[in-house]
Amino acid sequence: MKINAPILLTLFRIFLIPFFIIVFYMNTDWSPVVAALIFLVASVTDWIDGFLARKLNQTTKFGAFLDPVADKILVTIALVLIAEQFHSWLVTIPVALMIAREIIISALREWMAEQGARNVVRVSRAGKAKTALQMICITTLLCRSGIMMTSIGMVALYASTTLTIYSMYGYLKSARGSLANQE
Numbered sequence: 312m313k314i315n316a317p318i319l320l321t322l323f324r325i326f327l328i329p330f331f332i333i334v335f336y337m338n339t340d341w342s343p344v345v346a347a348l349i350f351l352v353a354s355v356t357d358w359i360d361g362f363l364a365r366k367l368n369q370t371t372k373f374g375a376f377l378d379p380v381a382d383k384i385l386v387t388i389a390l391v392l393i394a395e396q397f398h399s400w401l402v403t404i405p406v407a408l409m410i411a412r413e414i415i416i417s418a419l420r421e422w423m424a425e426q427g428a429r430n431v432v433r434v435s436r437a438g439k440a441k442t443a444l445q446m447i448c449i450t451t452l453l454c455r456s457g458i459m460m461t462s463i464g465m466v467a468l469y470a471s472t473t474l475t476i477y478s479m480y481g482y483l484k485s486a487r488g489s490l491a492n493q494e
Contacts, residue, residue, distance in 0.1 A: 317367075321356070322381075325384065332392070334346045347453035350385070354449075391410075394407075405469060438481075449464075452464035
């Protein structure tokens with residue numbers, strides 16, 4: 312297995328996760344902002360590693376496997392921490408919907424790949440918009456820095472949840488022919 316710059320960035324994203332969790336739980340004035348910054352840096356490396364992989368023609372099977380795994384781990388942990396932080400059904404329900412969607416779509420992609428139809432469930436524009444909005448939501452809610460940031464984060468939480476459901480519907484609709492033709 313060849314390790315290239317995009318894979319190193321993905322591994323760096325995974326490396327940041329324990330530090331993100333530790334800082335989140337630190338009881339200091341600066342820990343919410345630093346946790347949000349760690350999450351933001353990790354999120355930006357996701358975009359950079361994909362850009363570099365395409366630009367430098369360094370896409371690999373291992374990278375194609377590892378990148379979404381790193382993303383799902385980072386986002387799921389961040390969402391769970393946010394649900395714990397707010398301790399409210401108003402946050403927990405959208406978080407649960409987002410996590411459930413990630414599991415459903417990951418399973419769908421795996422199943423479609425086994426059927427030789429992986430490209431049927433390619434990342435959509437709605438999926439990309441959901442991810443961008445999710446990053447804004449998570450970053451602002453992690454900051455815990457006043458009513459303005461929390462309000463922006465809550466609006467982004469509900470908007471990204473709406474896009475989560477919409478994009479999941481689109482993926483399932485794209486795959487319905489394959490799903491319906493199984494015995």
